[in-house]
Amino acid sequence: MRSLWKRQVSRMTNAKQNLQGTGEVFRFTLRQMLRNKANVITLLILMLFALISPFIFALTGESSTDKGGVQAGYSAVDTTIPQLTKEQNDLLGLDVSIDVQSLSGYMDPEMETDDFETRYYLQYGYAMLIIFISILSSSFIIRSVVEEKSSRLVEFMLVSVRPLALLAGKILAIIVYIAGIIILMIVCFSFSSWFCTAILGMQADMASSAVFTLLGRIRLQDAAVILISCITGILTFAILAGLCGAGCSSPEDANGANSVPMILIMGCYLLSIVVSSADNSALNLAASLLPVLSVFCAPVQYMLGNIRFPVLLCAWVIQGAVIVLLIHLASRIYNDLLIYQGTRLKLGRIIRMGIGRKGGASA
């Protein structure tokens, strides 16, 4: 029992040592990302999009409101009917809005979530969020790792900091940077929306847009589910990107390395859309539990009420185990990969290296 305890303490000490320097790497990477001109321009463009999109929603919303349907018919002709009183004629002249609802939805509002469109937009919206964050973070991580490798700096760095700390610091900095971008975009979007309606008085049928439909439906517990699932997804793709990046020796190889997480992300996205559209309970359960794919499917299926919380928890645990395995793999071979110079190592070979390796790379 005592030896087991000692072993655990030793493991924890090693883990702590392996992550020594993560904070410094994190601060430096984040500072340089914020200073990078290309990143600043990207951020400005995204903020601009976030600022102008409510105006676009408002303009397109106004032109396509239901006034153009029934109300337009009344407007085209003289709507004053002599047989009616003035009040009745005025009532007819008012703006008409139509909200179409299915009978089952009217009878049982809970059933409304089974609506195909809702399922599609919920899956689509969540998947878009994951795709945006994962692709952006993966490409940033690969670029950052390859930059250190191709500039031959990494060998010098490894004397000062452990490889896992180098990777962890980068991943955290990049995730914080991207989270910052998203928060800024949300702030810009919200401000612009408020400005549109409260200041300019633009009466857009915002609810018709998928974005607002989704935002309106998300509860606090859903937001927590989305956040946890996003974190597991981003960590999975980020560690994978770090390993793929470490298998490159030159910036030219980076595109090839980027394709691995990209294909995985896009593949999972397409599968998640198919699963969501199929609306098959067995398929929903399988997709929610399957590692990596679960990142895209499990939270949506939970929010739609297709799976229960224990299943979602199970999906998180499985995905967590995948992340731990990836970290373990990274700690075993990341050092060797960083030293490696030559043709790009493919993911299969990297995994085989990790399995075949007898022990830790660094002393």
Next chain:
Amino acid sequence: MSLTVSNLTKSYGNTIVVDHLSFSMNEPGVYALLGTNGAGKTTSIRMILGMLARDGGEVTWNNAPLTRDTCNIGYLAEERGLYPKYPLMDQLLYFARLRGVTGQAAKDRIRYLAQRLEVEEYLYPARKTGGNTKRGSLFGKGSGKSGKTMRTDQLSKGNQQKIQLMAALLSDPELIVLDEPLSGLDPVNADLFRGIIREEIQKGKYLIMSSHQMETVEEFCTDITILKRSKTILQGNLNEIKKSRGRVKLHLKVETDIAELIREQGIGIVSEKENEYNLNVTGQEQANSLLGELMCRKIPVITFDLREPSLHEIFVEKAGEPDDER
């Protein structure tokens, strides 16, 4: 303090790249790790520093395994680099913090090394005073005269190398590993590097140096190991190695052509140019015999220098000719 490397072994598949390398440093000084290309020098250094997993053997510093935590290590890698687009000062401060040197101590150390290596102008650009310094007008953007610290890609290769040496020495390391420190440097910058190396030796540091520039190794190193195809082929104190070979190298300059006479004496001619000869003799006796013969024939002797073989000559003899390389 002492460094002990014992039975360091590494192989890739069936190819052994380092075969039971052992040496030790029991006092401060410079240890040279020499060898032909592909002999396993850089792999050995990487294993010593714990960057590369070892198949066998161990490395200890004060009888404890050598790690980042047990020893303050400074390393100038053969494949050098810096972040190309980041400001130099940011990079140096970052490297210092990673080594546990923070705040004013880091700034003071950077300032000192910048002065020693004559790179202050790139790290501490002139501030704008009055109207004399116009940003970007004379030297271009970020030239170091605009009040902005420069980026790596704005420096010459030699100056980048100086910054890299600075980065290696930021934490005032106890053990300094220099892999080809002078390669690619002009004579002026090479002298600056030599000055820094000399200073570190005087401070009582332990240095491991790998270089193909034998004159530099000879200038600083007390002990050497020569590797050839992963195996140690010569090891020991440089002076003792030289002494053991004896005075077998004769540099002779005379006023007439004596090539025939030299051959008659059974002496090997290494090189010959305008009555100036580099000869291989068996020892002092044979050299004196040749000198006596020259006296007898009344041939005026301008230079007669009998010496031990240089490290370069020992290396070439032991490691083989260039066509022997892998």
